[in-house]
Amino acid sequence: MTATHRKRTPCEASGTGGDVSQQCGAAVTATAGAGRAGGRGPSHGRVCGAAAAADPGTGTGTGPGEKSPGPGEPRRKRRSDPHREDEPGGGGLQPLQKIRTFAVAIVGVGGVGSVTAEMLTRCGIGKLLLFDYDKVELANMNRLFFQPHQAGLSKVQAAEHTLRNINPDVLFEVHNYNITTVENFEHFMDRISNGGLEEGKPVDLVLSCVDNFEARMTINTACNELGQTWMESGVSENAVSGHIQLIIPGESACFACAPPLVVAANIDEKTLKREGVCAASLPTTMGVVAGILVQNVLKFLLNFGTVSFYLGYNAMQDFFPTMSMKPNPQCDDRNCRKQQEEYKKRVAALPKQQAVQEEEEIIHEDNEWGIELVSEVSEEELKNSSGPIPDLPEGITVAYTVPQKQEDSVPEVTVEDSGESLEDLMAKMKNM
Template sequence: MLFTIYYLHRHWEYKDMVISLQWLPDKCEIQSRLMALKRMGIVSDYEKIRTFTVAIVGVGGVGSVTAEMLTRCGIGKLLLFDYDKVELANMNRLFFQPHQAGLSKVQAAEHTLRNINPDVLFEVHNYNITTVENFEHFMNRISNGGLEEGKPVDLVLSCVDNFEARMTINTACNELGQTWMESGVSENAVSGHIQLIIPGESACFACAPPLVVAANIDEKTLKREGVCAASLPTTMGVVAGILVQNVLKFLLNFGTVSFYLGYNAMQDFFPTMSMKPNPQCDDRNCRKQQKEYKKKVAALPKQEVIQEEGDIIHEDNEWGIELVSEISEEELKKSSGPIPDLPEGIIVAYTVPQKQEDSVPEVTVEDSGESLEDLMAKMKNI
C-alpha cells in the first residue's frame, strides 16, 4: 500500500470539559487519487515510488515542505540532514509549529512526517555536513543509505541556504557520480530556482560558480549587521513544489525534466536553460566524470539517420490540374554553363551561362571614295 492512515486522536481541555475528536480519512480515496496518474496515462507505474530513496540536505523553508510533499506522495525512504534548531522566527514559513521550538529540525520533521505517513522510512542526521568528520559520514550514507542498506540513494536534494554547503554537496556527488538537484530562494524572497546536476553530463555547481565562490570570498563577511534575509512562505512553497515535481518526473520517468528552472515572482516568469560541463572545471572529479560520460556516449551504438522523402502533394487530383515548367529541358541546358570537375561530395549551386555571340549577320560596306558632302547632297535629292 502506498499510504497508511491511523486514527489521529486530539483533545482539548476547556475549563472542566475535555473535548475529544477522532478522525479517520478514507484510505482508499487517498490511494485512488495517487493511482489516477496511472489510469490517466501520465505515469506507467506509480507504485514504483515506494522503491526510491531521496536524501534532503537542509530542512528549512524549502527542505521541510519538500520532505512533506515526498512523504505524502509515498516515497520509500527519506534521509534528512540538518544541524539547526526550530525557532519561533521560523513560524513565518510552512511546516514547523510553535510547540516544536527548541527541537532539532530533523527531529521535529521526523515526528511530523511519521504522523502523516508511517509507511515511509526515515533516517535523520543532526550535524553540519561541511565539517571534515561529518563529510565522511555524509558520503557513506549517500553511498549506502538506500532503501536496501548498502545501496546508494536514488537522488540527493540540496535545500540549503549557503554556498559552502552547496559546494560540499557538489564535491561529494562529483566524487560518487551521484545525481542531485540544487534549489534556492533569493535573499529578497521574490525569486528562486531549481537545477538538475548529473555529474559529467551537465554543469556541476563548480563549473559556473557564483562570484562569491569563484573569488574565494568568505560569505560570512558579506552579511550586514542587523540585516537578515527576507522570507516568504509563498516563494518557498513554489520552489519546493517545482522541485518535487521535477523529482517525481525524474524518478518515475514522465514528462520533461528541467535542467534549470527559475522563478521570478515579480513578473511570474519561469526561465529555463541547460548548461554543459566546463572542461576546465576546478573540481577534478567533475573533469573525471566528464571523461567517463564521453566514453559511455562513444560506446553507444550509432543510430542510422534515414531521410524520408517528402510526400508529393497534388500529383494527381480530381480537377486534372498539372504544374508544367515554362522552360524546357533543352532551354534549361542552354541557359546553364559547363559544370566544372569537383571533388566527390561537392556540387555547384548554379552555373554561369556562356556568353552568346550576336546572331545579327555582319554587313560589309565598300568604300566609294566619295566625300561626306557629296553623299549628303545625294540623300537630299532622293
C-alpha cells in the same frame, strides 16, 4: 555553531528514529511479518502514550480508543495505499505507487527542505534521509511546516516527528550535524552511497535545500566523486525569486562549472552578511520552489513528462525561465572533469543510429484532373533575388539573403544643341 555528532542507535540505523518514540513514551511493537513492498524492512508504528501493535496483514496499528478488526470485519488500509481514491495519485496516476521503491536524501530542512520532505512523505516515498544541524526558532514561524511548540528542537528531530505522524509507512533516517566539516563529510558520503532503501545501496537522489554556497559546494563535491545525481534549489535574499537545477555528473553542468561570483572570487560569504540583518523570507515563494522541485523529482524518478535541467521562478513578473547547461571542460572540480570523460566514453559505446533520409512525396504529380504545380519564379530569377551566403559557424543558417545592388544599365540619351532659344521653341509648340 559547532555541530555535534552522536553515535546512532540500532533503531536509528534502520531508519525508525528511536529517539522520537523515547520522548513520547511509546511502546512500539512491530511484527516481523509486516514487511512492506519494495524490499523494505518491517513497518514501524508509533502511538504516543500507548502501545501500537502492527497488524501482520496490513502493516497498520491500532491507536488509543481503537480496537483491532474482528473476524469477518474489513481491515484498514495503510495510510499510503496508492489505490485509495483519497491518496495522491489514487485511482488515477497508478505509477505513483512505484515511489515506494525510492530513497531520497534532503540536505537542509528549512523553508524549502521541510516542505519538500512533507510533499514526498505524502506522496509515499520509500525512505527519507534528512541532514541539518540547526534548531527550530520562533523566527522560523513565517515559513511553512514547523510549529511554535517545536522551538528548541533540532530541525531533523522535529521534522521526523511531524512526518512520521503524517505517514508512518515511510522510513526516516535523520542526522543532526554540519556536512561541511571534515569528519561529518566522510559520514555524509557514506550514507549517500550506502543509505538507500536497501542498506548498502546508494540513494536514488540527493536534494540540496541549503541556504549557503559552502554547503552547496560540499554537496557538489560529494556527488561528483560518487557520480550521484542530485537537484539543487534556492530562494533569493529578496524572497521574490528562486530556482531548481538538475545536476547529472558528467552530463550536465555541476555547481562548480559556472559558479556564482561569491564562489568564483573565493569570497567568504559570511563577510557579506550584515549583523542583525536577516534575509527576507516568504512562505509563498518557498512553497512554489518546493512544489516545482518535488514535481521535478517525481518526473525524474517515475520517468514521465519533461524533466527540467534548470527552472527559475520570478514572482515579480510570473516568469519561469528554463534552460540546460553543458558541463565546463575546464571545471575546477577534477571529479567533474573525470565524470565528463566517462560520460563521453559511454556515449561513444552506444550503437550509432544512421539517419534514414525520407524522400518527400510529390503531391499532384499525376492526377485525373491534370493539375500541375508550377513555380511562378524561374531558377534564374530565384538566383538573381538571392545574395551571397556569409561564412557562419556550424549549426547557424540564414533565413534569407539580401541580393546585391545592380547599377542601372539604361543607356544615356543625348540631344544635339540646335541653338534655338526657349522662346522660339515655345512658339513652335503653339503652332503645332
